[in-house]
Amino acid sequence: METWTFGFEGKRGPERLILRRRSGPFDPGAARSISLATEAALIRATGARGAPVPPVRHICDQADGLGEAYVMGRVDGETLGKRIVSDPRFDAVRGDLAHQCGRVLAQVHATPPPEGVVLKTIDGVSELDRYEEVYLSTGASRPILELAFQYLRNHLPEAAEPVLLHGDFRNGNLMFDPQAGLVAVLDWELSHIGDPAEDLGWICTKSWRFGRPDRPVGGFGDYADLLAGYAAAGGRPIELSRVRFWQMLGSLRWGVICLNMYMSWANGTDRSVERPMIGRRASETEADLIALLEEGL
Amino acid sequence: MITHPRAEELVEAVAEWIDQIRPGLDPRNAFLGRVAVNALATVGRELAKGAAAEATAVARMSEVLGRSSNYDDLSGELCARIRAGSLTVETPGLLRALSEMAVAQLAIDQPSYG
Numbered sequence: 001m002e003t004w005t006f007g008f009e010g011k012r013g014p015e016r017l018i019l020r021r022r023s024g025p026f027d028p029g030a031a032r033s034i035s036l037a038t039e040a041a042l043i044r045a046t047g048a049r050g051a052p053v054p055p056v057r058h059i060c061d062q063a064d065g066l067g068e069a070y071v072m073g074r075v076d077g078e079t080l081g082k083r084i085v086s087d088p089r090f091d092a093v094r095g096d097l098a099h100q101c102g103r104v105l106a107q108v109h110a111t112p113p114p115e116g117v118v119l120k121t122i123d124g125v126s127e128l129d130r131y132e133e134v135y136l137s138t139g140a141s142r143p144i145l146e147l148a149f150q151y152l153r154n155h156l157p158e159a160a161e162p163v164l165l166h167g168d169f170r171n172g173n174l175m176f177d178p179q180a181g182l183v184a185v186l187d188w189e190l191s192h193i194g195d196p197a198e199d200l201g202w203i204c205t206k207s208w209r210f211g212r213p214d215r216p217v218g219g220f221g222d223y224a225d226l227l228a229g230y231a232a233a234g235g236r237p238i239e240l241s242r243v244r245f246w247q248m249l250g251s252l253r254w255g256v257i258c259l260n261m262y263m264s265w266a267n268g269t270d271r272s273v274e275r276p277m278i279g280r281r282a283s284e285t286e287a288d289l290i291a292l293l294e295e296g297l
Numbered sequence: 298m299i300t301h302p303r304a305e306e307l308v309e310a311v312a313e314w315i316d317q318i319r320p321g322l323d324p325r326n327a328f329l330g331r332v333a334v335n336a337l338a339t340v341g342r343e344l345a346k347g348a349a350a351e352a353t354a355v356a357r358m359s360e361v362l363g364r365s366s367n368y369d370d371l372s373g374e375l376c377a378r379i380r381a382g383s384l385t386v387e388t389p390g391l392l393r394a395l396s397e398m399a400v401a402q403l404a405i406d407q408p409s410y411g
């Protein structure tokens with residue numbers, strides 16, 4: 001995926017824009033991610049429901065000669081988790097961020113998928129199946145991950161009415177402003193249909209807390225504020241244990257992804273030094289998973 | 298082990314050299330240089346603490362499984378028995394053993410994680 005920033009002088013005067021463009025081929029059947037046209041359609045649809053998203057200016061077609069791509073307005077703000085969690089510039093707004101995240105997720109979840117958009121449906125079982133398959137394919141022998149798979153399968157929440165999910169709602173994909181707070185939800189490529197608690201649990205997954213493990217929501221807020229914001233914006237009540245199920249599945253998923261990053265180095269797909277180092281991050285998820293297994297959901 | 302220099306010192310020397318040349322690198326390579334320095338720091342910690350961490354893990358896994366063997370064998374059996382459902386979070390001592398192993402590994406991989 002390519003992201004280009006550029007200036008544009010048009011009828012509206014000078015504008016700062018972003019081009020998102022796929023550099024390689026896209027196989028909608030095999031890919032976990034959605035097409036860029038779908039991504040743009042979801043940004044427009046959730047924006048129309050009040051969610052803070054970048055304005056989509058143009059969805060490219062064949063005549064543009066850019067392949068699969070779209071253009072959006074550039075939004076200013078901070079995406080680096082460490083700064084949002086600890087930079088004094090965010091001190092004034094930090095206390096409100098978890099509530100804001102809850103409100104925005106309720107807006108996303110209330111958005112009917114736009115007509116013609118086909119999204120995958122994922123639930124707890126299919127997610128566990130998927131990542132267990134990846135885990136087994138790595139050939140790694142990790143008792144804590146095994147125990148987490150077993151535990152989560154034995155603690156599956158009852159089926160929830162499936163809704164539109166962002167699918168990757170966490171620090172890094174959220175843009176924050178020191179005054180306004182959450183100003184843009186970015187990176188919609190993992191959007192799908194599923195359990196609303198999945199999005200709430202993912203931002204509580206401990207790997208995105210950047211040195212503030214005491215603040216479960218992204219290192220900046222508490223569960224209660226996230227859930228209160230969600231309810232305040234009309235979201236259906238969600239039990240904390242359900243959020244923690246998905247939080248735990250989030251740690252497990254990230255642990256398996258870390259192992260798979262190492263595999264991509266080991267099998268020669270990507271020989272960057274970054275890959276095996278991310279592989280060593282699997283142990284952070286093991287420490288987090290053991291703590292959750294000890295506490296229970 | 299060989300001294301003058303020790304393996305830890307070789308690792309330290311290479312990391313220092315990467316840090317010295319990093320300011321002159323393009324942004325992508327400067328980033329990868331930082332990752333490489335972190336990788337060497339991990340190797341340094343594993344050289345210092347790896348043997349003790351593995352010995353602890355072998356001891357804890359042996360207690361849970363009731364037999365002695367090497368790390369790979371014990372870890373493999375632990376996985377197989379969890380997979381088969383004969384070991385669970387209710388199994389006495391299992392969580393405590395795994396927790397101790399996780400803490401020791403994290404101290405090597407990412408001591409600042411929290």
